[in-house]
Amino acid sequence: MVIIQLDSEQLSTLVQNAVRKAFSESPQDRGASPTDQLLTIQQAAAFLSLSVPTLYGLVSKQAIPVHKQGKRLYFIQAELMRWIKEGRKLTITEIESQAGAYLTRKKGGKNA
Secondary structure, three states: OOOOOOOHHHHHHHHHHHHHHHHHOOHHHOOOOHHHOEEOHHHHHHHHOOOHHHHHHHHHOOOOOOEEEOOEEEEEHHHHHHHHHHOOOOOHHHHHHHHHHHHHHHHHHHHO
């Protein structure tokens, strides 16, 4: 065991630094992985680079994953990332590949 003597100024500085550090971490940052982070509508709008009214419109159309608790809307960052990835457009190469596979299947089915 190590015993350290601090004067009142040193103790005050130590406590202030500890409190600043504790308040700089949000409660969501403790215990939850970054992708499971719960976002308010303002945070979700910033994350998606959308305006809050645009985000309300998507919620109204049920076009975006959202959780409602009372009158408040919450978004899970991982669900928003999945939603973004689902909207990915295919490249021309991918479309041509899928079209070729489709035609091969159709052609093979008619001759059988």
